[in-house]
Amino acid sequence: MAKKPYPTVPRQFPKPAEIFELMQFKTPTLNATDRRLEKALTIADLRDIAKRRTPKAAFDYTEGAAEGEISLARARQAFQDVEFHPSILRNVPVVDTTREVLGGTSALPFGIAPTGFTRLMQTEGEIAGAGAAAAAGIPFTLSTLGTTSIEGVKGANPTGRNWFQLYVMRDREISYELTRRAAAAGFDTLFFTVDTPVAGARLRDKRNGFSIPPQLTPGTIVNAIPRPAWWINFLTTPKLEFASLSTTGGTVGEMLDAAMDPTISFDDLDIIRSMWPGKIVVKGVQTVEDAKLLAARGVDGVVLSNHGGRQLDRAPIPFHLLPDVVREVGGDLEVHVDTGIMNGADIVASVALGARFTLIGRAYLYGLMAGGRRGVDRTISILRSEIERTMKLLEVSTLDELGPQHVTQLARLQPIARPVQAAAEQAVAAKPKSVRAPRATAAKATATKTATATVKKPVARTAAAAAKATPTTKAAPKA
Ligand SMILES: Cc1cc2nc3c(=O)[nH]c(=O)nc-3n(C[C@H](O)[C@H](O)[C@H](O)COP(=O)(O)O)c2cc1C
The missing domain is CATH 3.20.20.70 (Aldolase class I)
Incomplete structure (x- = not known):
């Protein structure tokens, strides 16, 4: 027979002892719930x-x-x-x-x-x-x-x-x-x-x-x-x-x-x-x-x-x-x-x-x-x-x-509170402070202030969330 051009695994007749080894069956679990x-x-x-x-x-x-x-x-x-x-x-x-x-x-x-x-x-x-x-x-x-x-x-x-x-x-x-x-x-x-x-x-x-x-x-x-x-x-x-x-x-x-x-x-x-x-x-x-x-x-x-x-x-x-x-x-x-x-x-x-x-x-x-x-x-x-x-x-x-x-908590949904608050802050900052607001405007200003205050807390959390790792920084361990 021509010699194969690459090394091969030698073949043998199956050995009964080795077949027996493969046939070690697990004892069946009798209880149906356990099964x-x-x-x-x-x-x-x-x-x-x-x-x-x-x-x-x-x-x-x-x-x-x-x-x-x-x-x-x-x-x-x-x-x-x-x-x-x-x-x-x-x-x-x-x-x-x-x-x-x-x-x-x-x-x-x-x-x-x-x-x-x-x-x-x-x-x-x-x-x-x-x-x-x-x-x-x-x-x-x-x-x-x-x-x-x-x-x-x-x-x-x-x-x-x-x-x-x-x-x-x-x-x-x-x-x-x-x-x-x-x-x-x-x-x-x-x-x-x-x-x-x-x-x-x-x-x-x-x-x-x-x-x-x-x-x-x-x-x-x-x-x-x-x-x-x-x-x-x-x-x-x-x-x-x-x-x-x-x-x-x-x-x-x-x-x-x-x-x-x-x-x-x-x-x-x-x-x-x-x-x-x-x-x-x-x-x-x-x-x-x-x-x-x-x-x-x-x-x-x-x-x-x-x-x-x-x-x-x-x-x-x-x-x-x-x-x-x-x-x-x-x-x-x-x-x-x-x-x-x-x-x-x-x-x-x-x-x-x-x-x-x-x-x-x-x-x-x-x-x-x-x-x-x-x-x-x-x-x-x-x-x-x-x-x-x-x-x-x-x-x-x-x-x-x-x-x-x-552990890193990968962020999937990012809060969008930050831009909302930034816009509210900008609006407040843009108001001329020296002009005394008429009654209606004053009431509006108070409303804006309240709105700013209510979005502030989620923003604080947003900042904390941003500090957590995001997919782009995911390799960094969480501080
Ligand atoms: C079927 C069911 C009944 C629950 N009943 C109560 C309850 O009586 N009192 C309670 O404080 N929480 C109750 N919970 C809430 C659990 O205590 C626990 O907060 C919640 O299952 C945790 O979420 P998980 O199911 O994803 O583990 C119940 C939850 C489930 C799924």
Whole structure:
């Protein structure tokens, strides 16, 4: 045979031992839920499973946000627009993900956010959430609109950390009584939610005709056929209802509107604070100015949050607020952040920019809908491995080593407040000062002044945003 003009790999007969080596099959997972969950590698995968298994109205109630759902989309986008700056050769064989938060420890830098009507998503509801949190060593937050009682959650997480989220309602006594019960049950922190003076417009609920309690219509029956497990769970477990409130029917939005009080104020915060023996955190802070007011009032923490986009649409992106708020009040109180977290790397980025802690809402609920308690365990384990992997790739061994040098927030939408203010300032400067304005003009001048003052704050933020890295300066680490 003619010699080949290039080197070749020698050929042989297949060896049985080598074939056998290739045939080491994995023992099959017998439990169907585990089998399903094993295939979920990301929170987005859990979401896909959740969507297949949950009736449309319940899934949409969970996944949906307010109006055009722009707040949520932007918050998620902001996390995707993170650029990380890894260090190298720092010898990091293991990472420590524990975090001191609000006077206690959490094994991971996130906890489970308060969510209302949770047993709608899957019948195990808060019991699954609190149990999974207990197993993982992270805090669980029970909502005022929860479907399991304060004492029921304590039973599911007897030795771990439980937090209680409070809505101050029209009937103040209901809120005061819940506060007393949560304190008596040993919940260590109260989250006072302030972004819900009225309900946001959850249009999916309206379109789906979703009401409390859920009603059977021809549409829901057709939708139920491919989702028998959810219905079997629903019909064979205790009635789905709010554990701490009696409801009057209608959508969740209509119920919220009936229960909430748009007149709540800082005085209510002071009253609740005087009643609560533990730590108090205000959830739903959306401006630097409000964070400063709260720091001056001595609260223990704030959650930068727009309620997962379920309240005001086109609200500020909490993750973008983070550096400014941390700079202004980070020395006085703990700054937490939520809305849009779908990946452990989102949590790492938040910690790097100064968040003491983060909360997960839908990421937890997707797991719950995908597989009850096991699904929530899966959510936590996915996020844990993403956090650990990101830390190892950044070559930091503790969360405290993370800093702004590790993250650039790439700007996508630039505020245009600056030219507006510049024009207003120019107009004021152009006015001859020596001429005494007649009455009407004086009134106009005052109006211009007010307009200038109101655009000033966004401009200050604009300047801060501009100082953040933009796509053109993206290689520069954030100061
Ligand atoms: C279905 C659902 C119900 C919620 N219910 C409450 C609630 O009762 N009280 C509250 O303070 N926040 C509530 N939230 C907001 C969450 O606590 C959290 O701020 C939000 O989910 C974070 O955004 P994410 O879902 O993108 O993680 C709810 C969120 C969802 C998705």
